[in-house]
Amino acid sequence: MNRLLLNKVILVLSTLSAIIGIVFLFWILATLTIKGLSSMHFGIFVHDLVNGGIRNLLVGQFTMALIATAIGVPLGMMAGIWLREYSNQSRLASVIRNLSDVMMSAPSIVIGVFVYALLVSPVNHYSGWAGSVALAIMMIPIIISTTDNMLSLVPKELREAGIALGGSKHKIILQIVVKAAKVGITTGILLAFARIIGETAPLLFTSANNAYMTMNLNDQFPSLTVSIYNLANYPDAESRDLAWAASFILTMIVLFINLMGRFLTRDKG
Amino acid sequence: MAKQIIMDIKDFSFRYAGAPKPSLKSINLPVYHNKITAMIGPSGCGKSTLLRALNRIHDLYPGNEYKGEINLLDLQNDTYFNILKLKKENELIRLRQRVGMIFQKPTPFPMSIFDNVAYGLRLAGVKDKTVLEEKVTTALKGSAIWNEVKDRLNDSAMGLSGGQQQRLCIARAVALRPEILLLDEPTSALDPISTGAIEELVSELKKELSIVIVTHNMQQASRLSDYTAFMYLGELIEYNKTDKIFLNPKEKLTEDYVTGRFG
Numbered sequence: 024m025n026r027l028l029l030n031k032v033i034l035v036l037s038t039l040s041a042i043i044g045i046v047f048l049f050w051i052l053a054t055l056t057i058k059g060l061s062s063m064h065f066g067i068f069v070h071d072l073v074n075g076g077i078r079n080l081l082v083g084q085f086t087m088a089l090i091a092t093a094i095g096v097p098l099g100m101m102a103g104i105w106l107r108e109y110s111n112q113s114r115l116a117s118v119i120r121n122l123s124d125v126m127m128s129a130p131s132i133v134i135g136v137f138v139y140a141l142l143v144s145p146v147n148h149y150s151g152w153a154g155s156v157a158l159a160i161m162m163i164p165i166i167i168s169t170t171d172n173m174l175s176l177v178p179k180e181l182r183e184a185g186i187a188l189g190g191s192k193h194k195i196i197l198q199i200v201v202k203a204a205k206v207g208i209t210t211g212i213l214l215a216f217a218r219i220i221g222e223t224a225p226l227l228f229t230s231a232n233n234a235y236m237t238m239n240l241n242d243q244f245p246s247l248t249v250s251i252y253n254l255a256n257y258p259d260a261e262s263r264d265l266a267w268a269a270s271f272i273l274t275m276i277v278l279f280i281n282l283m284g285r286f287l288t289r290d291k292g
Numbered sequence: 293m294a295k296q297i298i299m300d301i302k303d304f305s306f307r308y309a310g311a312p313k314p315s316l317k318s319i320n321l322p323v324y325h326n327k328i329t330a331m332i333g334p335s336g337c338g339k340s341t342l343l344r345a346l347n348r349i350h351d352l353y354p355g356n357e358y359k360g361e362i363n364l365l366d367l368q369n370d371t372y373f374n375i376l377k378l379k380k381e382n383e384l385i386r387l388r389q390r391v392g393m394i395f396q397k398p399t400p401f402p403m404s405i406f407d408n409v410a411y412g413l414r415l416a417g418v419k420d421k422t423v424l425e426e427k428v429t430t431a432l433k434g435s436a437i438w439n440e441v442k443d444r445l446n447d448s449a450m451g452l453s454g455g456q457q458q459r460l461c462i463a464r465a466v467a468l469r470p471e472i473l474l475l476d477e478p479t480s481a482l483d484p485i486s487t488g489a490i491e492e493l494v495s496e497l498k499k500e501l502s503i504v505i506v507t508h509n510m511q512q513a514s515r516l517s518d519y520t521a522f523m524y525l526g527e528l529i530e531y532n533k534t535d536k537i538f539l540n541p542k543e544k545l546t547e548d549y550v551t552g553r554f555g
Contacts, residue, residue, distance in 0.1 A: 111353075111354060178397070178399075180395045180396075180397055180399045181399050181401070182352070183349055183352060183393075183395065183399075184393075184395060184399035184401075184461070185401070185411075186349060186352055186388065187347060187349055187388055187392065187393035187465075188388065188389075188392070188411065188412035188415060188464065188465065188468070189385045189386070189388045189389040189412060189415050189416060189468065190385070190412075190415050191381055191385060192352075192381075194415065198411075199401050199402070202401075202402050202403070203401075203402045205402075
């Protein structure tokens with residue numbers, strides 16, 4: 024009798040917790056959707072921030088995220104390949120692996136401050152490059168860890184079979200092992216991209232923001248997330264509406280990229 | 293064929309990196325040309341370790357220690373050279389092209405059936421498309437899998453059954469026309485029908501090359517091989533013609549093992 028009662032209590036408690044969690048999630052999504060959709064109009068996609076639109080912000084955010092990906096993916100993948108394939112699990116490798124894991128949970132504002140000291144403060148102005156570098160630093164540990172983990176799932180027999188056929192180690196790694204882990208690594212890259220596209224803190228004082236359309240990465244660079252942060256603090260309703268619309272669009276973008284990642288793994292995994 | 297022994301293992305010892313004791317102690321074993329040599333023995337006796345020394349695949353992991361000689365016959369000038377002396381990556385690659393290897397689990401690469409077989413050839417520098425096609429076709433036919441795959445050469449090799457994948461791996465190794473083929477329990481992950489197909493293929497292949505096979509299955513050793521080596525705790529206990537080992541072994545230990553009293 025006691026056991027049955029306990030069972031019911033636990034069941035009710037865990038169901039309640041789940042419901043509370045999900046309620047908040049849907050509350051956020053619902054508010055975002057209602058406020059976002061009601062503030063959205065075609066104009067915001069064709070005007071820049073200076074004219075009450077977010078065109079330049081979307082372009083700027085994606086540009087910085089793409090540059091960050093171009094920097095972060097090769098570096099992260101090479102580091103991951105070294106960790107898994109070349110380090111022979113030495114002590115140095117385990118130190119680097121741990122450091123990389125610590126980096127992954129480093130507060131993003133700290134990364135922003137670091138890049139500020141490195142690239143903004145010495146030249147005395149914000150720049151798109153600084154923003155991209157900050158995002159790349161956010162991305163690298165995620166890519167390292169995904170590459171490392173995905174390569175560890177490739178059976179060692181596959182490497183041995185390649186070597187036994189007369190392949191050199193680097194060819195087997197690049198042509199067979201990485202290829203065998205391709206789906207997992209691609210998913211990791213997508214998720215890392217989804218992670219950095221929504222980041223604000225690393226951009227706040229690296230790229231800062233720009234109300235005008237620009238492709239000059241040496242200048243202050245338009246950022247969607249920083250704009251949301253700024254707009255939400257403005258007193259006028261128009262700015263806050265724009266912030267809601269921008270938040271909604273950002274959420275949709277992140278959601279879409281995440282779903283794409285899920286879809287990739289489900290398809291081939 | 294002037295000499296019959298294609299590979300001669302002399303006083304060979306092997307110690308894994310970090311291991312206190314050697315896993316193989318003073319092994320002496322000849323591998324005869326165009327014959328099948330089987331290595332049997334209980335788990336952990338060192339038969340796979342020995343097999344993996346014959347193409348130096350151990351070198352993939354650093355710190356292992358070889359002692360003694362493994363002499364491979366150089367067919368061009370009829371002399372032997374010690375493969376343990378090879379140091380450069382190029383020399384090891386050349387060795388592995390001459391001594392192919394098949395693993396316990398089939399290891400198809402994540403690419404098409406055609407590309408799987410062509411992969412080793414491309415590594416060896418074959419670029420001409422017609423030559424590649426011809427060699428791939430010959431290898432697939434010679435590995436008794438051509439009829440099953442000829443209509444889907446561009447499909448992924450991952451879609452084949454386990455037995456087909458294993459025959460594809462044999463085709464991939466045979467395409468390089470190696471002199472010796474090493475098989476490490478090639479059928480232990482396969483069903484009886486696929487096993488039969490592989491065994492038939494292996495007996496067929498010995499017309500063209502020499503085969504060393506590690507097996508847990510004593511029936512397989514007695515069915516297939518011409519010579520059998522029985523190993524125990526890192527030592528070669530007995531080596532002889534297969535019928536002698538199974539019908540009239542000299543050592544008590546061998547007799548106990550082949551009659552199933554231990555192992």
